[in-house]
Amino acid sequence: MFGFRFVKFQPSDYVLKVKNGKVVREGVGLSFHYYAPTTSVVVVPVSSIDVPFMFEEITADYQTVTVQGQLTYRIVDYRKTTQILNYTYNLKKNTYLSDDPHKLAQRVINIAKVLTKKQLGQLPLKEAIQSSERLAKMITHEIGQSAEIEKLGIELMGLSILAIVPNKETLRALEAQAREEMLRNADNALYERRNASIEQERRVKENELNTEIAVQTKKRQMREALLDSDRSAKQKQNEMKEEQLIFDTELEEKKQALIELAIANKRAEADAKAYELTAVMNSLQNVSPNVLQALTNVGMNPDKLIAIAFQELAVNAGKIGQLNITPDLLQGIMAGSAGGGAGAERGGNGR
Numbered sequence: 001m002f003g004f005r006f007v008k009f010q011p012s013d014y015v016l017k018v019k020n021g022k023v024v025r026e027g028v029g030l031s032f033h034y035y036a037p038t039t040s041v042v043v044v045p046v047s048s049i050d051v052p053f054m055f056e057e058i059t060a061d062y063q064t065v066t067v068q069g070q071l072t073y074r075i076v077d078y079r080k081t082t083q084i085l086n087y088t089y090n091l092k093k094n095t096y097l098s099d100d101p102h103k104l105a106q107r108v109i110n111i112a113k114v115l116t117k118k119q120l121g122q123l124p125l126k127e128a129i130q131s132s133e134r135l136a137k138m139i140t141h142e143i144g145q146s147a148e149i150e151k152l153g154i155e156l157m158g159l160s161i162l163a164i165v166p167n168k169e170t171l172r173a174l175e176a177q178a179r180e181e182m183l184r185n186a187d188n189a190l191y192e193r194r195n196a197s198i199e200q201e202r203r204v205k206e207n208e209l210n211t212e213i214a215v216q217t218k219k220r221q222m223r224e225a226l227l228d229s230d231r232s233a234k235q236k237q238n239e240m241k242e243e244q245l246i247f248d249t250e251l252e253e254k255k256q257a258l259i260e261l262a263i264a265n266k267r268a269e270a271d272a273k274a275y276e277l278t279a280v281m282n283s284l285q286n287v288s289p290n291v292l293q294a295l296t297n298v299g300m301n302p303d304k305l306i307a308i309a310f311q312e313l314a315v316n317a318g319k320i321g322q323l324n325i326t327p328d329l330l331q332g333i334m335a336g337s338a339g340g341g342a343g344a345e346r347g348g349n350g351r
Contacts, residue, residue, distance in 0.1 A: 006033050007091055009043065014078050016042040026078075036091075042082050043089040043096075048074040048157055051105040057117050063125040063170055067116055069136070069161040073108055073154050080153030104152065111146060112159065115139045125166060126174070132161040 008031035009015045017025040017032060018040040025032065028046055052070045059065060075081050085100035119135055120128050128135075140159045143149055149156065166174065 004033060004035055005091070007031065007041070012045060012047045014044040014046050014075075016044075016078070016082065018042060034091075041089045041091060042087045044075055044078045044081060044087050045101075046075070048072050049105060051109060053109045053112065055113050055116075057113075057120045059120050059123055059125045059128045061124045063128075064167055065120065065125070065128060066163075066165045066167075067120070067161060068163045068165070069112075069159065071108060071112055071159040072157040074157060075153060076155045077153030080151065084152060104154070107152065108149070108154065108156070111143060111148060112139055115142050116161075120164075125170070129164045129166060129174075132164055135164070136161045 009029050011029035014028050015026065015030040016023050017030070017034065019034075019038055034041070050070060050072050052068075054066060054068045056064055056066050081087065081104070085104055086096075086098040087101055088097045089095075090097050116135065116139055119138055123131060136159050139161075140156060143156045143159065165171070
């Protein structure tokens, strides 16, 4: 009535009551009476504002990518914000008098877009589409230091890049390239497995050959050891034979010396006997033969004496005129010879 009205705001609104060009009251969630012809109300949201964005940019290798994300900000200096943008509120229609509150979000997006373009312009396509998190951190850091953001009186609470997507043709090319690389990696893995198998087989064969070489070396060493043993045994046998020959030679030399000594002894004995016979013969040289014969007949058997007598008769048969030998004499001689022999045996037995 008569332009006097009452208004009540929510706790999410920061309200500035302006009268005659001066702020007469301000605060969060105010309620007051006002006179419409002379009072203006500026309403600034206190809560955070989420702003999605999507725009296209070009990478360092001149490839177009679409950047999708969302940023969150809130107004922290209401006076600065209201000095730059018009946040005057129409209390009758419950709406803003201008589009400036909606332009604030676009200004923040433009700042983020400029920084995103700057960063993507330094990255190739493959690296760009994989740098969402890193890109978001860099943009957030630069926006926090931006003077324009400070002038707007706002604070960036967060920025996230949901996707960096190339166009369909480029994406298909990347998919094909990635698929080819995967197939190439699979082939390389197969080749590596084959090479590893071949290498393992080669190592096994080398080990077998090394084992065979070691076995042959051991066999050769064993043969050499056996040959050395045989050589040592033969050498010992030869040494033993040589020692035996030396022993036999020394034995034969000793036998020869013994034979020579025996011969010398025999010769000495023969010389002694010859000397003895010579001495005897020399002593009997001047003796008459009849005396020698008589000495020889001393102690001789009568039979032998009779035989000698008949022998002398036979020698001197030419000088004997007649010799009579009776049978009785011969029988007596024979009987005496036999008896003498028997008596000699008896006499021998008696002794």
